[in-house]
Amino acid sequence: MTSMTSRAIRIDRPGGPEELKLVEVSVGEPQAGEIRIRHKAVGLNYIDVYQRSGLYSLPLPLQLGMEAAGIVEAVGDGVTHLQAGDRAAYASQPPGSYCDLRVMPAKSVCKLPDAIDFETGAAMMLKGLTAQYLLRRTLPQGGLESGDFILFHAAAGGVGLIACQWARALGLHLIGTAGSDEKCALAKEHGAAHVINYAREDFVARVKEITGGKGVKAVYDSVGKDTFLKSLDCLGPFGLLANFGNASGKVEPLDLGLLAAKGSLYVSRPTLFTHIATREVTQRMADDLFGMVTSGQVKIRIDQRFALADVAEAHRSIEARKTTGCTVLTL
Numbered sequence: 001m002t003s004m005t006s007r008a009i010r011i012d013r014p015g016g017p018e019e020l021k022l023v024e025v026s027v028g029e030p031q032a033g034e035i036r037i038r039h040k041a042v043g044l045n046y047i048d049v050y051q052r053s054g055l056y057s058l059p060l061p062l063q064l065g066m067e068a069a070g071i072v073e074a075v076g077d078g079v080t081h082l083q084a085g086d087r088a089a090y091a092s093q094p095p096g097s098y099c100d101l102r103v104m105p106a107k108s109v110c111k112l113p114d115a116i117d118f119e120t121g122a123a124m125m126l127k128g129l130t131a132q133y134l135l136r137r138t139l140p141q142g143g144l145e146s147g148d149f150i151l152f153h154a155a156a157g158g159v160g161l162i163a164c165q166w167a168r169a170l171g172l173h174l175i176g177t178a179g180s181d182e183k184c185a186l187a188k189e190h191g192a193a194h195v196i197n198y199a200r201e202d203f204v205a206r207v208k209e210i211t212g213g214k215g216v217k218a219v220y221d222s223v224g225k226d227t228f229l230k231s232l233d234c235l236g237p238f239g240l241l242a243n244f245g246n247a248s249g250k251v252e253p254l255d256l257g258l259l260a261a262k263g264s265l266y267v268s269r270p271t272l273f274t275h276i277a278t279r280e281v282t283q284r285m286a287d288d289l290f291g292m293v294t295s296g297q298v299k300i301r302i303d304q305r306f307a308l309a310d311v312a313e314a315h316r317s318i319e320a321r322k323t324t325g326c327t328v329l330t331l
């Protein structure tokens with residue numbers, strides 16, 4: 001058996017960015033259903049912050065990271081959709097993508113089309129598949145049609161800028177919120193029909209104004225604690241609030257009676273990992289995403305690059321709301 005080592009970023013206990021330690025780990029051969037992949041670039045996601053801080057509690061020590069792209073080096077028994085030498089990319093569980101080389105389940109790894117470079121592949125899988133399942137699979141009663149209004153918070157972020165472009169391609173009028181005028185301008189440039197700077201504007205009042213008092217059919221809310229209740233007030237009757245993140249903290253327990261009082265509303269708390277539970281669905285969703293990217297309808301914007309050893313700096317930036325678009329770790 002070959003013995004290899006890899007640089008990796010690990011935490012031994014939950015905490016701040018200072019807990020992110022660069023270590024050397026040994027990497028073995030892939031077992032049945034697994035591959036070994038040599039990364040070319042690694043994607044950074046807000047979920048990495050939740051896992052590092054302990055908001056999402058996972059067994060320790062923990063090698064962080066949920067997204068990367070690279071070249072498949074070896075495949076275990078039973079893996080038929082990949083072979084050694086393939087260019088590939090993934091959004092995956094378990095965590096562990098902050099490294100040069102790893103062994104991991106093959107199920108969520110997809111062949112990367114030649115037209116998509118490694119950094120783009122690393123930046124887009126978790127965030128792009130999330131935009132896919134939100135706009136294509138997390139819909140209000142009756143679905144969404146061209147011309148419908150939706151509200152998307154943190155529209156200038158990694159998931160946000162992808163969603164702005166995807167929504168435009170679907171003919172949806174996406175109202176995007178962001179924390180500064182510069183971020184609002186970026187979201188608008190990427191396809192948001194309307195933008196609201198929620199740091200200084202009342203987004204409920206602005207949504208009512210934009211929709212002529214009707215409200216939107218769906219709100220996609222990853223900010224959580226600070227926006228959740230106000231997001232309910234942006235919905236029309238039977239509208240859907242999909243709370244898919246907690247950048248400002250976890251949402252407080254909800255009094256279900258509020259949903260009746262505010263118009264027979266629906267609330268969902270989706271996660272990508274339910275959607276990509278099987279190889280077949282993962283590939284279908286990835287093909288949809290690859291099509292949007294290779295056709296140029298969705299451009300993956302990488303605004304921040306950090307060396308693997310500087311990952312703590314990357315975490316500080318994303319938590320301080322200093323980032324826009326996607327962030328990658330270069331190797």
Ligand SMILES: NC(=O)c1ccc[n+]([C@@H]2O[C@H](COP(=O)([O-])OP(=O)(O)OC[C@H]3O[C@@H](n4cnc5c(N)ncnc54)[C@H](OP(=O)(O)O)[C@@H]3O)[C@@H](O)[C@H]2O)c1
Pocket residue numbers: 044045046047126127130154155156157158159160177178179180183222223226244245246247248249270271272273318319320321322323324325
């Ligand atoms: N459930 C799922 O399946 C799933 C999958 C992927 C991502 N997500 C969630 O989607 C969100 C976007 O992910 P991402 O990786 O693309 O991150 P991101 O949007 O690039 O960064 C998070 C953004 O949230 C906004 N924000 C609002 N309040 C904040 C606060 N108190 N602290 C920090 N940020 C705050 C900031 O934008 P402004 O300054 O413009 O407010 C910030 O840039 C995250 O909440 C993530 O957890 C969920």
